[in-house]
Amino acid sequence: MFQIRVEAADLAEEEEAKAEETPLVNAQDLQDASFLAGNPQVRVTTGKLRFYRADKPYSSSSSTQQLPKERSTLVCVVxxxxxxxxxxxxxxxxxxxxDIALVRILKDPERSNCMVLMQFNSQERADQFFQAHNGKYFNSIExxxxxxxxxxxxxxDPVIGENDPDYDALEEKRADGEDDAPPSPRSERRASNAxxxxxxxxxxxxxxxxxxxxVCLDRLDASASGILTTLCNHSFHCDCLFRWEGxxxxxxxxxxGDIGSSCEVxxxxxxxxxxxxxGHVGCGRYSGEHAKQHYQETLHTYSLELETQRVWDYAGDGYVHRLILNKQDGKFVEFPSPNNLSGERSQTPPTTSAEEEEGExxxxxxxxxxxxxxLKSQLEEQRLYYERLLARVEEGESRQLLNAHEHERKHLKRTNAALAEKTKKLxxxxxxxxxxxxxxxxxxxQWKERVRxxxxxxxxxxxxxxxxxGDLEGQVRDLMFYLDTQNKVEQSAHREDIIGGTIEIESKPAAKDNTSTTSSARRKNKKKR
Structure with missing residues (x-):
């Protein structure tokens, strides 16, 4: 057995704590809560959970939850x-x-509730969890x-275990006192553990x-995923346990979910x-007869004994747990037991031949x-079987259609990529x-300007x-005229006379004079040549 002491910091002001440092036990109210952990068929661990509440408790009915000054990432739901x-x-x-790294569930058998310890990855998320859920109902039914x-x-708290020195000393004292005593089961267990x-x-x-x-056979690493430890001391990934059915x-x-029943009174x-x-639970005649008292107050006739699962009729003062529904009038009638050895009362009188025939x-x-x-149940099972077959066929067709659409989507995606590339190139x-x-x-x-x-x-x-x-043409004409004249003079019979003769030109207007003068000058020059 070991004990866990949890100190809960609610609304204690940080300034008051610094100014007035008193022992924690004297300043706050100490409350104990027993807990239970482990599978009862294997090993059960018990202990106590101690809470230290602040002098100024918070109000759960307030619309906005005020955060304590001193807080950590470790949160407890009590x-x-x-x-x-x-x-x-x-x-x-x-x-x-x-955002939760570790979750541990502890059960309180005295108050029929559980306590959940949670380790958050950050203080911000722990504060948000406190503000979101503190003072709220778990659901609309609870x-x-x-x-x-x-x-x-x-x-x-330290306890004496098989691996502690105190336990070894205890074993040595026992061996000194009883030399002939057989080895204890713990000693054998220690040898097997060694x-x-x-x-x-x-x-x-x-x-x-x-x-x-x-569930998934992967390592339980709190840094990678949240870990939940159940009441039976087995740890799982939160996601794996969330997908577990049941x-x-x-x-x-x-x-x-096993709950120990007890009398409500x-x-x-x-x-x-x-x-x-x-559903009222009460004790029988060997205790306080609160079940019968409940019948007297409410006139609820039938009550089930939890140990034997038999039904007692307070109105008829007998067991009527063999009731069947009559098809004719829809009322409950008692079905007689073949061996009336359980002490049930018989509500049927002796039967006649007509009643026997009617009974047959x-x-x-x-x-x-x-x-x-x-037949109805078998047909229902057959219907469910064929519905499952149809669902499989539809699922296969839908999967094929999905694959075809996926293939077409990939093809269109490739085509789109090619067109996009071509568009970019264009x-x-x-x-x-x-x-x-x-x-x-x-x-x-520029070229137009140059052309202009x-x-x-x-x-x-x-x-x-x-x-x-024009000038050259005039000169050519004069030259041709000179050559032509020279040729004619050379062929003329009066060549000698012409060579020694003088040509007189009549006076003309100034322009013409200049032209003729120029022409005669040119001819003279040509003759000189």
Missing amino acids: TVPSHMSPVEILEFLASFRE QERCKIVFVRSIEF QMRKLFPPPPAGMTEIPTCA SSCPVCRYSH CGTADHLWICLIC HRKLEKLAVEYNFL EDELTFVRELNKSLIENQK LLEEQNERVEQETALRI
Whole structure:
């Protein structure tokens, strides 16, 4: 047995704590809570959980939850109903499950509830969890409110175990006092543990072997995912346990929803009866007769004995747990037992031949009804079987259609990528062509200007050339005339006379004089040549 002491820091002001440092026990109210952990069929661990509450408790009915000044990432929920399974607890913590590193469930057998210790990854998420769930109902059905406290520290009290020196001294004293006594089972267990340690040596110093999850067989690393430890001391990943169907443990099949029944009036756990109408649990005649008192107050006739599962009729003062439904009038009648050895009362008088015949007829009718029910159940199972087959076929078709759509999507994606690449290439070409066109337009303007200048220059050159050609044509005419005249003179009979003669030219207008003078001068020059 070991004890856990949890110090809860609620609303203690930090300034007051610094100014007035008094012992924790004197300043705050000490409350103890017993807990239970482990599978009862294997090993049960018991202990106490101690809470230190602040002088100024918070109000759970306030709309905004005020955070304590002193708080940590370790949070304790102290009022969890015991019938809530670990999966339901994870559903309650769904919005914060990814931020929780460790979860440990402890059961309080005295108050029929559980306590959940949670280690958050950050202080911010722990504060948000406190503000979101403190003082709230677990769901719309539960009457219990979620009460959350911040945990300041957890202390494990030392206990005497098989590996402690005190236990070894105790074994030595026992061996000295009883030399002939047979070895105790603990000594044999210690020897077997020593052999196991030889076969499987402990990890190196400073290192710890990480256990594995029983569902996914991966290592339970708190830094990678949240870890939940159940009441039976088995640890799992939160996600793995959340996907586990059922409330039992995946390892030992221990059901976490087992609730110990007790009388609602006196609290005794022996000779209990439960009302079949409202579910009230009371004790029998060997205790306080609170079950009968409940009948007298409510006139609920039928009550079930929890130990034997037999039904008692307070109105008829007898066991009527062999009731069947009459098809004719819809009322409950007692079915007689073949061996009336259990002490039930008989409500049927001696039967006559007509009643026996009617009983046989009813028996055949019951067999027919039973056959109809059996046929109906078989047809229902067959319907479910074929519905599952159709669901499989539809699932296969949908999977094929999905694969086809996926293949088409990939093809369209590739085509789209190719078209996008082609579009990009064409856009690049278009940009290049536009720049080239812009450059050509600028060059065209420059060349047009140069062509205009060349045309003007060409026009001037043509004019000058035309003038020079006109001048040259006049000179050629004169030259031809000179050559022609010279040829004629040489062929003439009066050549000598002409050579020694003088040519006189009549006077003409100034322009003509200049022209003739120029022409005669040119002829003279040619003659001289």
